[in-house]
Amino acid sequence: MTAFALRVARFGDFLRDHKRALRNLQWVVVAVYAFLLIVPACLPLPTETSHIFNHMTITAQFAFWGIWWPFVLVSMPVMGRAWCGWFCPEGMLAEWASERGLNKPIPKWMRWGGWPFVAFALTTVYGQLVSVYQYPLAVLLVLGGSTIGAMLVGFWAGREKRVWCRYLCPVNGVFGLLSKLAPWRFKVQEDQWRAHHGKVIPINCAPLVPLRHMKGASDCHMCGRCSGHREAITLVARSPEEEVVKIAKGSGWETALIVFGLMGLAVGAFLWSASPWLVAVKQSIATWLIDRDILWPLDDSAPWWLLTHYPQVNDSFSWLDGAMIISFIAVTTVVVGGALYLALWLADRALPGRNALSLHKLAQGFIPAAGCGVFLGLSATTITLIKHEGLGTDWANPLRFTLLTCALLWSLRLVWRMTGQRSPSAPRRLSAMLLLAVGVSPFVASWLLLFVIW
Numbered sequence: 001m002t003a004f005a006l007r008v009a010r011f012g013d014f015l016r017d018h019k020r021a022l023r024n025l026q027w028v029v030v031a032v033y034a035f036l037l038i039v040p041a042c043l044p045l046p047t048e049t050s051h052i053f054n055h056m057t058i059t060a061q062f063a064f065w066g067i068w069w070p071f072v073l074v075s076m077p078v079m080g081r082a083w084c085g086w087f088c089p090e091g092m093l094a095e096w097a098s099e100r101g102l103n104k105p106i107p108k109w110m111r112w113g114g115w116p117f118v119a120f121a122l123t124t125v126y127g128q129l130v131s132v133y134q135y136p137l138a139v140l141l142v143l144g145g146s147t148i149g150a151m152l153v154g155f156w157a158g159r160e161k162r163v164w165c166r167y168l169c170p171v172n173g174v175f176g177l178l179s180k181l182a183p184w185r186f187k188v189q190e191d192q193w194r195a196h197h198g199k200v201i202p203i204n205c206a207p208l209v210p211l212r213h214m215k216g217a218s219d220c221h222m223c224g225r226c227s228g229h230r231e232a233i234t235l236v237a238r239s240p241e242e243e244v245v246k247i248a249k250g251s252g253w254e255t256a257l258i259v260f261g262l263m264g265l266a267v268g269a270f271l272w273s274a275s276p277w278l279v280a281v282k283q284s285i286a287t288w289l290i291d292r293d294i295l296w297p298l299d300d301s302a303p304w305w306l307l308t309h310y311p312q313v314n315d316s317f318s319w320l321d322g323a324m325i326i327s328f329i330a331v332t333t334v335v336v337g338g339a340l341y342l343a344l345w346l347a348d349r350a351l352p353g354r355n356a357l358s359l360h361k362l363a364q365g366f367i368p369a370a371g372c373g374v375f376l377g378l379s380a381t382t383i384t385l386i387k388h389e390g391l392g393t394d395w396a397n398p399l400r401f402t403l404l405t406c407a408l409l410w411s412l413r414l415v416w417r418m419t420g421q422r423s424p425s426a427p428r429r430l431s432a433m434l435l436l437a438v439g440v441s442p443f444v445a446s447w448l449l450l451f452v453i454w
C-alpha cells in the first residue's frame with residue numbers, strides 16, 4: 001500500500017472512530033436548517049429594496065438555493081455522498097427517529113425501484129407550482145414536509161436505519177448517480193472477507209448497503225462505520241471514471257432519471273419562467289377562453305400550497321398558469337429527453353454486443369452532463385441573487401458554458417470508452433458517437449435559449 005493509499009484508508013478509520021463527533025456536527029446542521037426553514041416563514045415577504053444582508057428571507061433563500069443545493073450537488077462527484085453521511089439534517093433525523101422507533105419491516109411498496117425517478121419528478125414539478133425558490137412558506141412545506149416524512153418513515157420502519165434516504169428521498173437517485181463519479185469509495189475485498197476468521201463486530205450501515213456485495217459508491221453515505229470491517233473494507237482512492245465505465249450496469253429507472261429526469265424534466269423546470277413561447281401560447285389560450293366566456297381557468301385564488309398565491313406582491317398563479325407550467329415541463333421532457341433516448345436506442349443498435357442492459361449502460365455516460373445541467377439551473381438562482389445585490393455577473397455565462405462544454409466532453413469520453421468495450425471498430429464507434437452528439441443537441445440548445453437567447 002502506498003503512503004497516499006494508507007492516508008486515505010486511515011481517513012476511513014478516522015470517520016469510523018468519530019461517529020459521535022459526526023452526530024454532534026449533524027445536530028448543529030439541524031439547528032441551522034431549522035432556523036433557515038422556520039424563521040423566514042414567520043416574517044413578512046421581502047420588498048424590492050430588501051437585500052441579503054437586511055432581510056432574513058433573502059438570506060435564507062441565498063443560503064438554501066444559492067449555496068446549499070448547488071454545492072451539495074457539486075459535492076457528490078467530488079466527495080461521494082459525504083453530504084448524506086456527514087451533514088444531511090434529514091438523513092440524521094431519519095436515523096435518530098429510527099433509533100427510537102417501532103422497528104417495523106420495510107414495506108414492499110417502499111422498495112419499488114421507480115421511487116428515485118418518481119419522487120424527483122413529483123417534487124420538481126410541485127416545487128415549480130408553489131414557487132419553492134421564491135417563497136419561504138413553500139420552502140417550509142416542501143423541505144420541512146420532506147423532513148417530517150423522513151422522520152415518520154424512520155420511526156415506523158427499520159432499526160436504526162435511514163429507510164427514507166435509501167428508498168424515498170427525492171434526491172436519492174440523483175445523488176446516487178453523481179456519486180458514481182467520486183474519486184474515492186469504500187471497497188470490499190471479497191477474498192479477505194471470506195478469509196477473515198477473527199471476532200466480527202456487527203456494523204449498522206444506516207442506508208442499508210449490503211456490505212459484502214458493495215460494488216460502488218452510489219448507495220454509501222461515507223459514514224465510515226464499516227471501515228476495517230473483517231479487515232476487508234477500506235476507503236480507497238479511484239479514478240472518477242472507474243465506476244461508470246467498469247462497474248455500473250445501469251437500469252431502466254436510472255436511465256429514466258438521467259435522460260428524462262435530469263436532462264428533460266429538470267431542464268423544463270428551469271426554463272419555463274424565462275420562455276416567451278410559454279407566454280405567447282398562454283395568451284392565445286386565455287384570449288380563446290375569454291371569447292367563449294370560460295373564465296374559471298383564469299381564476300388565481302387557489303391556495304398557496306397548491307399554486308403560488310401571494311396577492312400582496314402581485315404573484316398568483318391561475319389554473320391556466322399551473323396547466324401551462326406542467327405542459328411546458330412535460331413537452332421539454334419529451335423533446336429534450338426523448339431526443340437523447342432515441343439517440344441512445346440507435347447508438348445501442350449501431351454497436352455489437354447488445355443485451356437487455358446495454359442501452360442503460362451507455363446512458364450512464366451522460367451522468368456528468370446531466371449533473372452539470374442541474375447545477376447550471378440551480379446556480380441560476382445564485383446568479384440572480386448576486387445580481388440583485390448589485391454585483392457584476394458578466395463572468396457567469398462564460399463560466400456556465402465552459403462547465404457545460406467540459407461536462408459534455410467528459411460524457412462523450414465516458415461513452416467512447418464504453419463503446420470500446422463493445423467494438424474494436426472505430427467507424428462503428430464513431431457512428432454511435434455521432435448519433436449521441438446529435439441526440440444531446442436539444443439539451444445544449446435549451447441552455448443557449450435560457451442563458452443567451454431569452
Ligand code: SF4
Binds near residue numbers: 205209211220224
Ligand atoms: S457502506 Fe454503510 S457503513 Fe460503510 S461507509 Fe457506507 S454508509 Fe457507512
